[in-house]
Amino acid sequence: MADPETEVVIPEDETAADEEMGEAEGDNGAAETAPGGLEDIEPEIPVRTTFLDYLRSPIIELKAGQGDDIANLHAHQGLLTASPFFARECENFTENTRNRRIDLTGEDLAATASVIEYLYKGDYFPTLTGNTNMEYDATxxxxxxxxxxxxxxxRVYTLAKKFEVPQLAALAHRKIHLTQSTAKGEIAYARFVYKETSPDDEDIRKPVANFWATRSHVLRHEAEQEFKRMCLEFPQFGFDVLSLVLDAQEKRSQRQDGQSSGGAGRKRQRTIL
Structure with a gap:
């Protein structure tokens, strides 16, 4: 004879308690394995471009020079693109471009080479050897x-302006002030400045005019004819120099009048006929 079936009844409260316990254990297990958030935080390491990265970049051929003095120069694209001018030129190249060339014919060859030298070295020959000295240039x-x-x-200054490298323009301008020359050499320099630079570029034009405005004795004895030709060729140069001379004379007159009259304004002398 079969044993009577025994029905086991589980109270609802115990079932709910077991479920809650299981959920709690599940939560604890998840809590033990889930990341707390700190594991995903890693220090940001800045990307540093090394010189090796520059050397791995494609080679650009630069055709530069004037007349018979034209040559093909070469430089790494990674260094050239420090210049916004060259960066825009390099945008025309694709990964499949085999011959990467930039035409700079018409630009001074030596000055172009100096620009490239600066992009590689941070200076160009003759380099600075101190705050007020440059290395000797036998040429x-x-x-x-x-x-x-x-x-x-x-010439380096004007190219730096064109290639949009302001640090190089400032360096070239500094070297100009450290360069020794003669009165005739200064006139040759002034002619280049007033011919090749923008009329708004007071950084380089104003010192030129000021140099001649404060050296009238040099003009009379060493470069009078050259100065005359310069004024006729570039009237703006003559006007700039004359303006500075008149400004200086006016300031001297005001100081003298102030000292002699105790600061009172000077009256114009009347002419009696």
Missing amino acids: VPQNDNDGVGLLRHA
């Missing part, structure tokens, strides 16, 4: 009547 004559030294840096 500059002792009596530089042609302004060889000044014109070298002036």
